[in-house]
Structure formats: structure tokens, C-alpha cells
Amino acid sequence: MPRSTDTSPAESSPRPGCAPHRTERRAWVVLVMIVVFMMISYADKAVLGLAAVPLMEELGIGKSTYGLISSSFYLLFSLSGLVVGFFSARISSRTLLLTMAALWAIAQLPVLLVAAVPSLIAGRVLLGVAEGPAASMSMHALYKWFPAGRRGLPSALQIGGAALGTAVSAPLLTWLIVDHGWRSAFVALMLVSAAWCLVWPFVGHDGPFGGERKSAGERKPTERAGRPSRAAGPPLRALLTNGTVAGGILSAFGSHWALALSSAWLPVYLQVQIGMSATGASTVISGVSVVSLVLLLSVPAYVDRLKRRGVSSRRADGIPQGAAVLVAGCALALLPFAGGGPVQLLLTAMAFGCHAVALPLHYVTTATVVPDARRGAVFGVVAASGTLPGLFVPYLTGHLVDNAATETAGYTAAFLLSAGVMAVCGLLAIVTIRPERDARRLSPAAAPAPAPQAGGSKPVAQ
Numbered sequence: 001m002p003r004s005t006d007t008s009p010a011e012s013s014p015r016p017g018c019a020p021h022r023t024e025r026r027a028w029v030v031l032v033m034i035v036v037f038m039m040i041s042y043a044d045k046a047v048l049g050l051a052a053v054p055l056m057e058e059l060g061i062g063k064s065t066y067g068l069i070s071s072s073f074y075l076l077f078s079l080s081g082l083v084v085g086f087f088s089a090r091i092s093s094r095t096l097l098l099t100m101a102a103l104w105a106i107a108q109l110p111v112l113l114v115a116a117v118p119s120l121i122a123g124r125v126l127l128g129v130a131e132g133p134a135a136s137m138s139m140h141a142l143y144k145w146f147p148a149g150r151r152g153l154p155s156a157l158q159i160g161g162a163a164l165g166t167a168v169s170a171p172l173l174t175w176l177i178v179d180h181g182w183r184s185a186f187v188a189l190m191l192v193s194a195a196w197c198l199v200w201p202f203v204g205h206d207g208p209f210g211g212e213r214k215s216a217g218e219r220k221p222t223e224r225a226g227r228p229s230r231a232a233g234p235p236l237r238a239l240l241t242n243g244t245v246a247g248g249i250l251s252a253f254g255s256h257w258a259l260a261l262s263s264a265w266l267p268v269y270l271q272v273q274i275g276m277s278a279t280g281a282s283t284v285i286s287g288v289s290v291v292s293l294v295l296l297l298s299v300p301a302y303v304d305r306l307k308r309r310g311v312s313s314r315r316a317d318g319i320p321q322g323a324a325v326l327v328a329g330c331a332l333a334l335l336p337f338a339g340g341g342p343v344q345l346l347l348t349a350m351a352f353g354c355h356a357v358a359l360p361l362h363y364v365t366t367a368t369v370v371p372d373a374r375r376g377a378v379f380g381v382v383a384a385s386g387t388l389p390g391l392f393v394p395y396l397t398g399h400l401v402d403n404a405a406t407e408t409a410g411y412t413a414a415f416l417l418s419a420g421v422m423a424v425c426g427l428l429a430i431v432t433i434r435p436e437r438d439a440r441r442l443s444p445a446a447a448p449a450p451a452p453q454a455g456g457s458k459p460v461a462q
Contacts, residue, residue, distance in 0.1 A: 027145035029203050031154055033196075034138045037097060038161030040193055041134045043169035044104055044127055045073070047189060049267045050173050050282065051182035058182075061117065063268075067398025070264040072121045073128040074390035080132030081387065085380010088133075089373070093141030094204040096133065098197060103130030105193035108186045115183070135159075136383035139363050140376050144206050155360035156300035160293050163356060167289035174282035234371075234442045239378055242442060244369050247318065247432035248362035252386025254325035254425030255355040257393055258332065261418055262288070262352040264394035265411075273411060274340070284348065291353035295324075299357050300364070313368050318433030321361035326426030328355035333419035336412040355422065358429070362386070368435040369442055393418070 056066050107127035110119040139158055146154045176184040270281035306316040331350035338344035370378045397414040404410030
């Protein structure tokens with residue numbers, strides 16, 4: 001069978017002196033810690049939506065104000081991801097992730113000290129700053145432990161930590177909110193973040209596959225002066241404007257639009273519009289997360305098998321991520337008209353679960369065309385661009401609901417707008433993501449040759 005075309009010599013074997021079996025064991029330990037890291041990250045995102053109804057009642061705030069509080073999480077989220085991405089080559093992943101998790105714990109304090117709109121906004125802004133680089137930098141750290149041809153499943157598990165975090169945290173946090181008040185959920189998350197920080201320094205070392213930082217004495221003069229060497233590859237602008245990276249950003253943009261909508265408003269929608277209890281709503285949210293998790297564990301693993309059989313990255317990675325966002329958008333467009341029952345639950349699962357497939361795959365396709373030395377910076381830009389919907393979608397949705405003739409009409413308008421954006425992003429991603437073509441354009445000498453088809457020597461269609 002032909003081997004995957006994604007593997008480059010620089011990343012196909014660990015650095016000299018690394019024992020393969022020990023490296024592999026450590027890689028899976030690091031992966032488990034990163035999955036837990038992502039679980040905490042998404043529980044932090046979900047807690048405000050789960051506590052929204054009692055919180056709005058206690059503080060006497062409307063849906064627009066709640067939407068503003070939810071959007072404030074993303075005020076510096078994208079900028080933080082961008083800045084940290086550019087510095088990621090100079091700071092170890094171990095230090096970056098530890099700092100982020102410590103700030104997550106600290107960010108819960110303002111609302112615990114003073115329960116008011118300003119303290120809620122302050123805590124969410126700080127949390128957004130600390131979580132902005134979380135997905136891209138934890139993926140960057142993970143890629144240092146797995147070679148290019150084996151990144152599909154680890155990437156899916158990393159993103160799966162988000163779905164698992166929501167699936168596990170939704171019922172637990174809802175139980176705390178209902179039985180012990182909404183503040184108890186924030187306390188629990190603060191303690192969990194602190195506990196992760198105690199364990200990570202003992203296991204969170206940088207891995208042997210690429211991304212290794214040179215000592216000052218080993219760097220070339222141009223590198224000591226802060227300029228990238230030629231080995232770093234094409235200029236950053238060329239990397240960011242090629243179709244594969246741009247298409248990955250679009251698929252992430254559509255996926256994060258759905259994610260921002262669901263984390264802020266799905267619990268409220270299920271309780272206020274559908275008439276569910278808080279516990280019932282959390283059960284549905286957990287179910288949606290389980291759907292996401294199943295897709296995240298199955299689709300990328302199947303993608304890895306396809307690439308080992310010689311299928312092009314465009315067909316294996318590119319089309320599925322665009323299609324996932326497109327299907328989710330179509331389901332969301334139908335959701336307001338479902339009328340209830342199993343069909344409504346199925347559309348909810350599709351609208352807010354299917355899009356998650358795009359998140360690990362857009363990192364895989366981006367890594368295919370980006371040199372390792374540029375990966376952290378490009379991942380930072382991709383994450384900053386793709387997560388922009390969080391900055392305005394929660395507030396926009398609250399504004400539409402508050403200003404519509406009825407709440408039902410407001411939610412319908414918000415869902416249809418979101419569905420349209422997601423469908424366009426999915427279609428454009430399908431058209432523009434062509435990893436093999438863009439890899440050859442960006443680095444003709446280093447790009448892998450097209451994989452042969454199973455039955456002959458013709459190149460795989462791109």
C-alpha cells in the first residue's frame with residue numbers, strides 16, 4: 001500500500017537519543033493531559049450558558065446584556081491566540097499550557113467576589129485571553145509527539161476533549177447550579193484548573209518530532225537577530241493566503257459560529273423556547289456533545305486510513321471538513337420549523353454536533369502545507385481568524401431576540417442567519433482546500449509527490 005503523502009523526513013523520526021517505546025508511551029500520557037486540558041477549556045466556555053437563566057433572573061439583566069457578557073469572552077480571544085502563536089517558537093509548549101491553565105483558575109475569582117455585570121465581563125475577558133491560544137498551542141504541543149502521518153487520531157482526540165468536556169461537565173455543572181447555586185459551578189472549575197496545573201509540570205515536556213528550539217549558540221546569525229532562516233520556508237503572507245489555509249480558516253469560522261451560538265444560547269433556547277427543565281436541557285447538550293465526540297473519533301481515524309491507502313489529502317481531509325459545516329448549516333436552517341419531537345432532537349444534534357469534524361481536520365490540512373518552523377505562528381493566525389464569530393455571535397443573537405416581534409421570531413432569524421453563514425463557509429472550504437497542490441506551489445522541492453492510485457501510476461485527482 002502507498003504510504004501517506006503527508007510525512008516529511010524531518011518529522012518521520014524522533015531526534016537522536018530518544019527511545020522509541022518510551023517516546024510513544026510519553027506521547028500518549030501527554031495526549032491524555034491535553035485532552036483533559038481541552039475538557040476544562042470547554043467546560044469554562046459552557047458554564048455561562050448553563051447558568052444563564054438563573055444568572056439573568058438574579059441580576060435582572062436582559063438577553064442583549066447577557067449576550068454582551070458572553071461575547072466579552074472573545075474580546076481578546078483571537079488577538080491572544082495570534083500573539084501567543086508568534087511567540088510559540090521561543091517559549092516551550094509546557095510553559096505556555098501551564099500559564100494558560102493557571103490563568104483559567106484566576107479568571108473565576110471576579111464573579112465569586114462580586115456578582116455583577118462588570119465582574120462577569122472582567123472574568124470572561126481574562127478567561128478569553130487565557131483560552132485564546134489553548135486549541136492551537138495544545139495542538140502544536142501534541143504535534144511534537146506524533147509524526148505527520150499519525151496526527152489524524154491524536155488531533156481528533158484533542159478536539160474531542162472539547163466535546164467530552166461539554167458532555168461530562170453539562171450534567172455535573174447543571175447539578176451544582178440547580179442544587180447549590182450558579183456560583184458553585186465557577187468554584188468547581190477553578191479547583192479543577194488548579195489541579196491540572198499541579199500535574200502538568202511533571203509530564204508536559206516538549207516532544208521529539210519537530211518544533212525543537214535551538215540554544216542560542218546553535219542559531220545562525222539571522223535567527224539570533226530575530227529573522228527566520230530560509231529553512232523556515234515561504235514568507236508568512238504566502239502561507240496564509242494559499243487556498244488550503246484560507247479554506248481551513250473558513251471551515252473553522254463556520255464551525256466556531258455554531259459553537260459560539262450553542263455555548264451561549266442553546267441551553268437558554270431549550271429551556272425558554274422548547275420548555276425543557278435545566279436538567280433536561282443539559283441532557284440534550286450532553287447528547288449533542290456525544291454525537292460530536294463519536295464523529296471526532298471516527299471520521300479522522302477513517303481519514304488516516306484513506307491517506308495510508310494513497311487517497312489525496314483534498315479528498316480525505318479537505319472535502320469532509322467543508323461538508324461537515326455545510327450539513328450543520330442546513331440542519332440549523334430547518335431546526336426552527338421542526339415542531340418538536342425526535343426530528344427536532346435529530347436536527348439539534350446535526351446542527352450543533354456535525355460541524356465539530358472541521359476543527360481537527362483544518363489543523364491537519366494546514367500542517368500539510370506549512371513548514372514545521374512556521375507552524376506555531378500559522379496555527380495562531382488560523383485560530384485567531386477562525387474563532388472570530390465568538391466576538392459577536394452571542395451579542396448579535398441576544399440583540400435579534402430582544403428586538404424581534406416575538407422571542408420565537410428572534411431565534412428563527414438568528415438561526416437562519418447562522419445557517420446561511422455556515423453553508424457559505426462550508427461550500428468555499430470544499431472548493432479551496434487543495435493540500436497537495438498548495439504544498440507544491442509553496443515548496444516545490446520539499447513537497448511530496450502525488451500519491452498513486454491503487455490500480456495504477458496516475459496521480460490522484462486533486
